[in-house]
Amino acid sequence: LEPESEDESGYEYDSDQAIEFDETETIPEQDVEDDSKLPVMLHRKQLMDLVKHNQIVIVAGETGSGKTTKIPQFLYEDGYAEHGKIACTQPRRIAAMSVATRVAQEMNVRLGGKVGYTIRFDDNTSKETRIQYMTDGMLMREFLTDSEMSKFSAVMIDEAHERTLQTDVLLALIRDICTVRPELKVIISSATINSDRFSSYFGHAPVYVVPGRRFPVDILYVKQPEANYLQAAIMTVFQIHLTQDLGDILVFLPGQEDIENMAESLQETKLRLGNSIKDLLICPIYANLPSEQQARIFEPTPNGARKVVLATNIAETSLTIDGIVYVVDPGLVKEKEYNPRTMMESLVTKECSQASANQRAGRAGRVCPGKCFRLYTRQAYEDLLQPESRPEVLRVNLAAIVLLLMSFGVSNVFEFQLLDMPTPEALVKAMQTLYQLGAVNGAGKLTKLGRQMAEFPADPMLAKVLIASGTLGCSDEIITIIAMVGELGNLFYRPRGKKEEADFAHNSLSQPEGDHFTLLQVWFQWSASNFSYQWCRDHFVQHRTMKRVRDVRKQLFRLCERAGIISDAQANDPNAIQKALLAGYFAYTARLSKSGDFYITQGTKQSVWIHPSSSLHSRKPLPKYVLFHELALTSREFMRGVLVVEPEWIRQVAPHYFKQVEERKRPVLR
Ligand code: ADP
Numbered sequence: 105l106e107p108e109s110e111d112e113s114g115y116e117y118d119s120d121q122a123i124e125f126d127e128t129e130t131i132p133e134q135d136v137e138d139d140s141k142l143p144v145m146l147h148r149k150q151l152m153d154l155v156k157h158n159q160i161v162i163v164a165g166e167t168g169s170g171k172t173t174k175i176p177q178f179l180y181e182d183g184y185a186e187h188g189k190i191a192c193t194q195p196r197r198i199a200a201m202s203v204a205t206r207v208a209q210e211m212n213v214r215l216g217g218k219v220g221y222t223i224r225f226d227d228n229t230s231k232e233t234r235i236q237y238m239t240d241g242m243l244m245r246e247f248l249t250d251s252e253m254s255k256f257s258a259v260m261i262d263e264a265h266e267r268t269l270q271t272d273v274l275l276a277l278i279r280d281i282c283t284v285r286p287e288l289k290v291i292i293s294s295a296t297i298n299s300d301r302f303s304s305y306f307g308h309a310p311v312y313v314v315p316g317r318r319f320p321v322d323i324l325y326v327k328q329p330e331a332n333y334l335q336a337a338i339m340t341v342f343q344i345h346l347t348q349d350l351g352d353i354l355v356f357l358p359g360q361e362d363i364e365n366m367a368e369s370l371q372e373t374k375l376r377l378g379n380s381i382k383d384l385l386i387c388p389i390y391a392n393l394p395s396e397q398q399a400r401i402f403e404p405t406p407n408g409a410r411k412v413v414l415a416t417n418i419a420e421t422s423l424t425i426d427g428i429v430y431v432v433d434p435g436l437v438k439e440k441e442y443n444p445r446t447m448m449e450s451l452v453t454k455e456c457s458q459a460s461a462n463q464r465a466g467r468a469g470r471v472c473p474g475k476c477f478r479l480y481t482r483q484a485y486e487d488l489l490q491p492e493s494r495p496e497v498l499r500v501n502l503a504a505i506v507l508l509l510m511s512f513g514v515s516n517v518f519e520f521q522l523l524d525m526p527t528p529e530a531l532v533k534a535m536q537t538l539y540q541l542g543a544v545n546g547a548g549k550l551t552k553l554g555r556q557m558a559e560f561p562a563d564p565m566l567a568k569v570l571i572a573s574g575t576l577g578c579s580d581e582i583i584t585i586i587a588m589v590g591e592l593g594n595l596f597y598r599p600r601g602k603k604e605e606a607d608f609a610h611n612s613l614s615q616p617e618g619d620h621f622t623l624l625q626v627w628f629q630w631s632a633s634n635f636s637y638q639w640c641r642d643h644f645v646q647h648r649t650m651k652r653v654r655d656v657r658k659q660l661f662r663l664c665e666r667a668g669i670i671s672d673a674q675a676n677d678p679n680a681i682q683k684a685l686l687a688g689y690f691a692y693t694a695r696l697s698k699s700g701d702f703y704i705t706q707g708t709k710q711s712v713w714i715h716p717s718s719s720l721h722s723r724k725p726l727p728k729y730v731l732f733h734e735l736a737l738t739s740r741e742f743m744r745g746v747l748v749v750e751p752e753w754i755r756q757v758a759p760h761y762f763k764q765v766e767e768r769k770r771p772v773l774r
């Protein structure tokens with residue numbers, strides 16, 4: 105498999121190199137009931153009777169049956185919002201936004217009024233709000249201020265089958281709350297996978313199965329493995345467009361970069377083929393896309409044209425797009441994974457599970473019989489794809505969750521009963537990280553600093569950086585850097601044919617201290633230009649990313665103010681910014697190797713390289729010590745977001761970590 109390209113792709117459709125597919129099997133048709141109505145509408149009465157007589161109900165149903173959009177409305181209509189709000193959680197921001205928008209339309213109310221949504225850095229609710237869509241992470245945070253969730257009278261944990269870390273923790277917390285709040289109504293809803301496990305976890309709560317409707321879907325596999333999934337996906341889209349009956353296409357890609365690349369290549373090929381082909385509407389969708397453009401995927405396709413939607417696995421179960429007849433599936437997914445070798449978390453592109461592949465295929469059979477083109481062989485499906493995805497709690501860094509649980513008053517995280525328990529080692533590791541950060545003391549108890557960190561809806565490392573910036577007198581700069589550093593991959597662009605011009609512009613922004621300072625420079629210049637679009641164009645910087653940065657920055661400011669972090673202190677220390685970053689990222693540091701061309705990470709002693717897009721990439725000689733924001737594994741383990749630092753500073757800003765490295769001593773754990 106080719107990793108995501110770091111550069112413009114230049115993929116094209118070449119009709120002489122058609123991809124050959126083997127048709128092997130058909131997913132059979134499923135109960136096609138009265139298809140003028142959504143399935144949940146036909147089951148409203150039985151479902152709501154069950155809710156009336158039971159505190160907890162598990163709803164399992166085919167994607168697109170109306171669970172997410174309709175069930176909260178049923179609850180509302182049946183009066184469950186009279187003494188509290190109805191919450192409906194989503195694992196993804198974009199789903200929370202999109203569904204809330206849709207439901208507000210259906211109920212004919214203003215978004216942010218009776219129906220609203222809350223996602224990190226964006227609260228679109230008001231006093232009026234009765235139905236609140238939100239990310240699972242945001243509902244979990246409610247426990248910090250209100251451990252019985254008294255604002256809510258009904259809670260629907262949606263997409264529970266995705267088993268995100270936040271969902272799992274929410275389920276555990278809600279299970280406890282149910283015992284003290286017998287009037288609280290809880291609905292756990294999931295795609296058809298695994299509903300029995302939820303039921304037994306919740307004391308054998310009743311499971312209501314909403315029969316879905318689905319037409320048969322033919323599954324086609326490539327005959328030969330494809331080396332490059334993006335190229336193969338582009339070829340397949342045009343093969344479908346040129347040879348198959350009308351009907352929209354849905355392509356599943358691992359991430360935003362791929363989606364943007366593919367959208368661009370499709371656009372170019374379309375222009376090249378001109379009027380010789382039927383019209384093809386290219387609709388990318390990802391969280392950072394402006395909402396007007398997100399809405400385009402739901403608009404009906406004009407007669408005679410075909411729509412091709414490029415999405416991540418958001419379209420697997422969270423969003424349903426009507427009119428899809430063809431699915432193109434490279435069989436990949438991008439997942440957060442904790443790498444025990446590097447002891448860090450990174451996003452990796454890997455094979456999706458068989459369950460995911462089947463969900464994806466199912467998307468093709470909503471309106472009529474469909475086809476799913478799998479860009480991997482049947483053999484690969486059987487040998488390489490796991491039957492099911494592993495729950496997130498078993499593969500990510502648990503520091504943030506452990507910190508939250510401790511601040512919720514969970515005294516022994518080792519005894520906190522989750523649907524799947526992480527290994528004791530993973531919990532110990534999380535406690536160690538918290539100890540190093542100073543959030544937990546040697547006795548395993550939450551410190552004042554730890555409590556402060558937990559209040560931030562951010563990773564503990566970032567929270568620590570923000571808190572340190574207050575003391576060091578550089579909050580302003582640090583807030584800007586934090587708002588920007590997560591966007592490193594979406595900030596600079598190099599259009600085909602203008603690469604040199606773009607490189608020149610980017611170099612003019614580049615700062616000798618490294619990427620974090622370059623980001624600051626970008627911000628300074630853009631704000632000095634009065635946030636102009638032209639400045640972004642001239643410097644080959646994505647304007648839409650900068651607009652998002654501006655919003656996030658504003659939100660972070662508000663959060664820091666509320667937490668009393670921003671002080672009037674002046675940064676007397678010329679290295680205040682680096683030190684504040686080190687206060688959280690001390691473990692993400694690396695020392696130059698003897699040979700002088702790569703680095704060795706602190707702690708895990710791993711070889712890593714500076715990412716080619718970094719301001720420091722071609723510095724000669726390379727700096728001795730650096731801090732990095734993340735590791736990205738492509739052809740090599742690359743450090744992304746790299747900053748020059750001095751090792752002595754670590755002793756100053758992270759004494760616990762330093763002590764631990766020195767003494768190789770573990771904190772006492774209870
Ligand atoms: P489920 O949660 O069971 O998967 P949903 O409630 O999400 O089902 O979807 C029900 C129907 O509502 C689908 O036919 C879907 O196409 C439609 N729908 C959902 N969101 C939107 C939207 N933002 N715009 C247009 N239609 C939508």
Ligand code: MG
Nearest residue numbers: 171172421422
């Ligand atoms: Mg749904």
